[in-house]
Amino acid sequence: MKENHMHYPHASMTRLYLPRRVGGKGLLNLADLCRGQEAGLRDYFLKKDLPIHQAAVRANKGYIPLFLSEEDHRFEKTTLQSRLDEWSVKSLHGRFHAVLHKDNIDVEASTTWLREGTLFPEMEGFILAIQDQVVATNNYWKYILKENISDKCHFCGTITECIQHIVDGCPVLSYSKYLHRHNNVTKIIHQQLAKDNGFLREESPHFKYQPAWILKKDGVKIYWDEPIATDHTVTHNQPDILVLDQKNKRADIIDMAVPNNKNVSKTEKIWKYQDFAIDLKHVYQLESVRVLPVVISANGLVLKVLHRSFEHLRLPKKLISQCQKATLLATACIVQKTLGMAG
Ligand SMILES: [Zn+2]
Structure with a gap:
């Protein structure tokens, strides 16, 4: 996805696996699916008590990744809430999570563009990068990527160039x-x-x-x-x-x-x-x-x-x-043109 500009470097990985209705990309997480299948099979063998099941438990010594003879089978399922929590505590990505969940914001309407999914995947990835604030502004170069440069805006030259400044705050x-x-x-x-x-x-x-x-x-x-x-x-x-x-x-x-x-x-x-x-x-x-x-x-x-x-x-x-789509496309266009990036 990164190679094809559908997921920006440093954009939120957690959002990849969150449902679109809450602001994610709605992908299935293969590791989660695999662990879930293993847990189901393990339960099947451990809860049945016919001799054949018991024999399987005794015989299993790691031929298949069920580890039936081991004592500890704890498996923590990744829930929607645990992913949302993971998103919310991130210092940079969590900022968008925080404003999305303000009292005056309608989460369902705010995620319409994601649920409809009519934008090109590259554009979708770019808009998510803007929301995640991982677009390479001078502020991002200086404070996140630790480059030794000025963090002032390319255009007005007086205010810190963060993504919000480019998106809506620059007087120029x-x-x-x-x-x-x-x-x-x-x-x-x-x-x-x-x-x-x-x-x-x-x-x-x-x-x-x-x-x-x-x-x-x-x-x-x-x-x-x-x-x-x-x-x-x-x-x-x-x-x-x-x-x-x-x-x-x-x-x-x-x-x-x-x-x-x-x-x-x-x-x-x-x-x-x-x-x-x-x-x-x-x-x-x-x-x-x-x-x-x-x-x-x-x-x-x-x-x-x-x-x-x-x-x-x-x-x-x-x-x-x-209206939402027109706004997002215009914002993406502003960011692309002003920062000279391909989306
Ligand atoms: Zn400016």
């Missing part, structure tokens, strides 16, 4: 690379809303889809990244998407975010549009205005809060996996 990359990824994911949501509201008949791949700045029909307007004037001047009046339904007197402000692991639980973005929501309600005399956060972390973690937003917008569940 933010206006081009991160914005492009953010817009790609927002386009998926916009296209679905446009379809659901009767603005579109045909779907195009999200990366080719160019949202109109405004779509309007039958009292419903959908704005894309457009500043909206209200009575007061508010700092944030340009939501990613605004669905203004004047017929039903309501509006939905969609706030997309693709943060890194560290910022995944920060909620300040959710409050960013509160003043705008109040103004909007007043200006258009609406009955309800909701701010709906849609948050998928740069390495694919899905926040539980996303489900509420999706349910409110009546978006199909399959869109979560599309």
Whole structure:
């Protein structure tokens, strides 16, 4: 797997054998299977007491690896929990395990991309390496591989270049690379809303889809990244998407975010549009205005809060996996291009 770039050097070996639903690659572990078979056969001989079984126990002196005549037959089965524990205690790989199991993260939705398994194996391996934080950044070279180099970022030159920095934290990359990824994911949501509201008949791949700045029909307007004037001047009046339904007197402000692991639980973005929501309600005399956060972390973690937003917008569940895949592919592309690696 390493030779064919499906498993990165120093990536988690434990994750190879964990089921995909908990964040692993779901391979069978041959050593475990073999030990299990041996334990089953041993039990069979030791628990039956016909003379032939007893004779076999006495005669077995290591011809086959059952070691029936030996006293100690302890066999510890590797369980799912023991593998999860093994993953969680690793100082580097365990960091992703820790954020995956935060209260606000939906583990099942976060592992959708692994369960669906539609990415190329090389890409899958590369994304797992990003999650495992074993991609060769300057920080990795200096502190993990002990090379005598500067750990500062190639691009901004001021901040430590760790994988989270490249994925979401670099000021030099933010206006081009991160914005492009953010817009790609927002386009998926916009296209679905446009379809659901009767603005579109045909779907195009999200990366080719160019949202109109405004779509309007039958009292419903959908704005894309457009500043909206209200009575007061508010700092944030340009939501990613605004669905203004004047017929039903309501509006939905969609706030997309693709943060890194560290910022995944920060909620300040959710409050960013509160003043705008109040103004909007007043200006258009609406009955309800909701701010709906849609948050998928740069390495694919899905926040539980996303489900509420999706349910409110009546978006199909399959869109979560599309958004997640678009995020992960964009992140992989950022890492490959910036660090000049083949994935
Ligand atoms: Zn930087």
